[in-house]
Amino acid sequence: MATKLAPAPATATKKTAPQPGASKLRARRPAWLNMDELNDANHEADGMLVPLAAATSDELKSRTKRRLREEIDFISNPDFGDTDLGKKLFAEPLKLAPRKAELGIAAIRRSGIDMPIHLGRLCEAPLLTPEQEQMLFQRMNYLLQQAAVHRSLLNPSRPSRVRLELIDRLIALASWHRDRIVEANLRLVFSIVKKFVNPNNSFDDLLSDGIVALIRAVEKFDFDRGFRFSTYATQVIRRNSYRTVVLKQQERQKTVGGLQDMDLDLTDEGRESAISEKRWHELRSRLSVMLNDLDRREKFIIRARFSLGAHRKVHTLQSLANRLGVSKERVRQLERRAMDKLRAMAGDVNLAELETQ
Template identity: 75%
Template sequence: MSSSTKSKSRKAASQPNQFEGLTASSVAARMPAWVQCTELAVPIAETRDQVRNLENATPEELRVITKQRLRQEIDFIGNERFSSAREGKRIFAEELGLAERQTALGIAAIRRSGVDLPIHLGRLCEAPLLKPEQERLLFERMNYLLQQAAIHRSVLNPDRPSRHRLELIELYVALADWHRDRIVEANLRLVFSIVKKFVNPNNSFDELLSDGIVALIRGVEKFDFDRGFRFSTYATQVVRRNAYRTVVLRQQERQKVMGGLQDMDIDIGEEERESAISEKRWHELRSRLSVMLGDLDRREKFIIRARFSLGSHRRVHTLQSLADRLGVSKERVRQLERRAMDKLRAMAGTTDLAELEG
């Protein structure tokens, strides 16, 4: 190594890391110019508040934060255009031009739902529908931001944590979330219109709506904007499929528990067998069954849950499969099951189930 090279190396080593010591207020000054557009001023300001914990973090704390970030995958839908160095400038040069929220849209959504809902839920539906070009730009920006965050994440080193990179990752992820939320809120009326068709005595609108919104968010994160069709087409299938699966799984769970109660000789009446059992009575029956199972020993509890597909068991297990799991004979499993059922019948006979009747 030449003397001049050694001199430069010593000089570089003596200088502080340019990425260290940055304050939260300086994040905007260090981030790429393409992201500093007027319409993102508010979310950027909110993001700077979120990264203030990095401002005074010690080197050890930065190492811990770096390890945490490395454990968190950053998923996005890639695009070959994202590899261009000028892609960020191109995407963010276009303005979104999002329209203001409209109270009338939320009120109309509540009325169309056909369900007696609190008026505040209408606020979820106040965002106007997106134009095709707005929708595409939101998806482009969201995935590009996540790709940039993933690039910085890929070079994180816990042994040499970079405050600057961590701040940029937080910034990009937060801005991606902001774009995602704009897509979600513009499509919430779609969720309202779908889930109301699945409401019944055992599945409330509130629960289906909550599940539907989660399904919509996942749909946004998995949608490939470059395939040439509108997100609403994809979202309709995602939300409808999720609502159907939720209703079916809950019905199956009810049938399993009701069957288990009948096998324990608990008379639940014809109305309950018609699956018109109320939510309150349903939860009470599950609670009682859980308490009774808790009084069984470990093997008995496992066998009953596996035989009746209760709890984490998603299918009914055969006597032979349980024998193999427990390392005993098939006949021994049968004896343990019979003993457990006798205990449950005895407990059922002494349990006050009066409030479950009528």
């Protein structure tokens, strides 16, 4: 049985205009949605979708407005203007191979990383043939295009329960096809992110980010350009992993710099030993506790001056003075007072014990 992935909103760079005559499109389930090729996808959708038969008029209006606020993006294709495309697309069998446990076990062994065996279940889907890959991408984007067409016909003043249910089903069916592509390419994520693992970047974190990048790549891939998805996905996942590693390193450097400016004893040797994630998180935790003992303005100034927490850049004294409505000299005094408090608290906290753990 296929592993179900959490639905994610589609993202794309190309959209298509509604089909000619779309304003006359009836709010009813097209016959091709009942074709055998969609049995598995429809069965999964039945377990996810909530019928709207009992919804009140106000509830339908609310859902209509909410749906109109949510864009449905997809990769367009000239063939989508064919009114009989649905029948053609789902007439040809996809013939997906069943999942194999041995594929997951092999992926774990090849990774060379000590990880829970259950992660191998993510890699049990066989690779897709070029023809299967093409069909899945075309079907996924066609289903989203059909949902976008019906969305364009929604009217909050006269909400249509049937049309809302149809849009929900089309999106759910598109997600099913997207998930089959994602599952078949998860081994690619394993093979790429393992190369970025180091003491500061765990395999689990990189794998999670890599899967998100893979889903994003599926939603942006133009299936009609004539090359394999893995070529595009490899670049997306590798670039995402590199960015994750660099951003985490920059965050650590900023925090270490802030601790040094507070005269905490962090020698070069100490910083090397702080590579341990456990020690590093404990040190940051203690710093957070000390910051919480400052008053509101002092805490804000220290975080802004050393780019801690939500602050992504170092703020100048003048910019903080403008934010707080005080003089630049007053901000300097508050910063000095906060630093004195932190030094005193650092003296009470035995930071040296972190170096011996």
